Amino acid sequence: MAQTVFCRKYQQELDALAFPPLPGPKGQEIQQTVSKRAWEEWQALQTRLINEKHLNMLDPESRAYLMTQMNRFFDNQETDHAEGYVPTGQ
Template identity: 40%
Template sequence: MVRMVDCVKLGRTLPGLEQPPFPGALGQRIFDHVSAEGYSLWQPHMTIMINHYALNPADPETRKLLRNEMEEFFFGENARLPEGWAPPGAAPSKGAPAPQRK
């Protein structure tokens, strides 16, 4: 039987993760309160953070920063993308417009 959770990220009851995503209190909190669908949103967000800030995931300080960002992403009110980040092909938020394709 599928385990259901009241997903704090998506605001509805959905199937939960099969197991905590990693050991520790934050992993257990995510397991208890975030759906599998909600958790799947973290990977692209984390990738954006790593690429935008040129982070090294092997660095302990980077891992600490990403864990803090993960907690904010799922449970905080201020989860946001990096300042100045725009999806590829979108107009930048500041400065010159995006280059036009010919």
């Protein structure tokens, strides 16, 4: 039986991540408060933002920007989107 977590994005019990997705306390926090479904959706958005905005992950400002966007995404706040992106099926 899969472990579950009360997901802060979806406000319900959903499948949990198998391990912390980031090192340190932030990774532990995400594992305890974010579902596998929400994390996978964030990864898709993160990839689009990195590619479309040409972010350099060696740049501390780019990493800080993504962390802000990640927190906004998980807290159901407005996030940036890649310009010109059209979701599948629309």
